[in-house]
Amino acid sequence: MKAAVCEAFGKPLVIKDVPEPSVGPDDVLIRMKGCGVCHSDLHLVDGDWADWGTPLPIIPGHEVTGVVEKAGDQVTGLKPGDPVGVPWMQYACGQCPACRAGAEMLCPAQKSTGVTVHGGYAERVKAPAAFTHRIPEGLDLVTAAPLLCAGITVYSPLRRAGNLAGKTVAVAGIGGLGHLGVRIAAAMGAHVVAIIRGEEKDALARELGAHEVIDSRKEKAGKQLARKGGADLILLTGISAKLFEECIPGLGPNGTLVVLAAIAEPAKVIPAALLTGQKRIAGSLIGTRDDMDAMLRFAADHGIAPIVERHPLGTVNDVLERMRQGKIRLRAVLTP
Numbered sequence: 177m178k179a180a181v182c183e184a185f186g187k188p189l190v191i192k193d194v195p196e197p198s199v200g201p202d203d204v205l206i207r208m209k210g211c212g213v214c215h216s217d218l219h220l221v222d223g224d225w226a227d228w229g230t231p232l233p234i235i236p237g238h239e240v241t242g243v244v245e246k247a248g249d250q251v252t253g254l255k256p257g258d259p260v261g262v263p264w265m266q267y268a269c270g271q272c273p274a275c276r277a278g279a280e281m282l283c284p285a286q287k288s289t290g291v292t293v294h295g296g297y298a299e300r301v302k303a304p305a306a307f308t309h310r311i312p313e314g315l316d317l318v319t320a321a322p323l324l325c326a327g328i329t330v331y332s333p334l335r336r337a338g339n340l341a342g343k344t345v346a347v348a349g350i351g352g353l354g355h356l357g358v359r360i361a362a363a364m365g366a367h368v369v370a371i372i373r374g375e376e377k378d379a380l381a382r383e384l385g386a387h388e389v390i391d392s393r394k395e396k397a398g399k400q401l402a403r404k405g406g407a408d409l410i411l412l413t414g415i416s417a418k419l420f421e422e423c424i425p426g427l428g429p430n431g432t433l434v435v436l437a438a439i440a441e442p443a444k445v446i447p448a449a450l451l452t453g454q455k456r457i458a459g460s461l462i463g464t465r466d467d468m469d470a471m472l473r474f475a476a477d478h479g480i481a482p483i484v485e486r487h488p489l490g491t492v493n494d495v496l497e498r499m500r501q502g503k504i505r506l507r508a509v510l511t512p
């Protein structure tokens with residue numbers, strides 16, 4: 177089968193023929209239909225995460241959708257022909273404190289698709305049935321691919337926040353994550369404020385369901401947000417320490433800022449600014465398998481499909497380069 181293989185960090189992926197994965201009794205073999213290209217993939221292939229212990233060579237890609245081609249003897253819930261998705265989390269131990277507390281995405285023994293085990297930049301991918309998700313009817317397999325990472329990342333903190341009807345949710349950054357954050361928060365009934373940088377994404381944000389739009393180029397986003405009464409929840413999806421700092425004053429009483437972007441530079445927080453108003457800063461990492469199934473059903477029921485560019489698998493190096501240059505508009509999906 178054809179695959180795009182990372183043989184050395186910092187080098188282009190090698191498009192080559194590799195043996196098809198062999199399927200164990202608890203696994204399914206999936207014919208790939210779509211694989212989203214996530215910012216994390218760029219970190220991986222560029223070697224930013226080299227000390228995570230990624231075994232080389234590795235096939236990247238953790239936003240995989242496809243159709244089951246083969247199911248192992250012990251697989252009960254899935255059969256050939258079923259539409260499925262494979263996300264980042266491909267194994268959690270079930271025994272550690274995080275797993276026992278229902279936070280399996282924090283399991284230290286976790287196996288990660290396309291990071292520690294082969295992922296979806298390939299015509300076929302193998303995954304344990306227990307960590308493979310059925311894609312509900314009504315979702316297109318190519319456009320649905322980014323739901324498996326970008327979708328779950330924004331959905332989990334919204335779900336955790338409880339009933340958001342009439343509450344103010346600000347989404348800072350309208351890219352691969354943020355555009356889904358706006359759609360999902362709006363579908364949950366929240367009053368959605370999109371925080372953009374420059375006017376280009378104003379119309380898009382409103383089309384996605386934002387009720388108000390703030391342009392952080394005009395004035396600091398948090399100040400504008402505070403004038404509107406402050407947000408109950410801010411989803412920070414833009415990779416910018418400056419945006420993080422700017423958003424904090426935009427939190428309303430008891431408001432929470434959730435960091436969803438891997439911002440690796442230091443940022444300034446004045447602790448007293450959290451004390452008054454009981455504001456919180458939190459992180460959120462993907463979600464549980466239950467979050468994933470709920471998100472997929474929610475997306476199907478509400479007609480929420482990521483906006484994607486489609487590119488053939490063989491052009492993946494160009495896609496990664498365009499991502500490095502910030503030229504992917506929202507999300508790119510590789511097709512076989």
Ligand SMILES: [Zn+2]
Binds near residue numbers: 215216325326
């Ligand atoms: Zn991702």
Ligand SMILES: [Zn+2]
Binds near residue numbers: 269270275276283
């Ligand atoms: Zn565990």
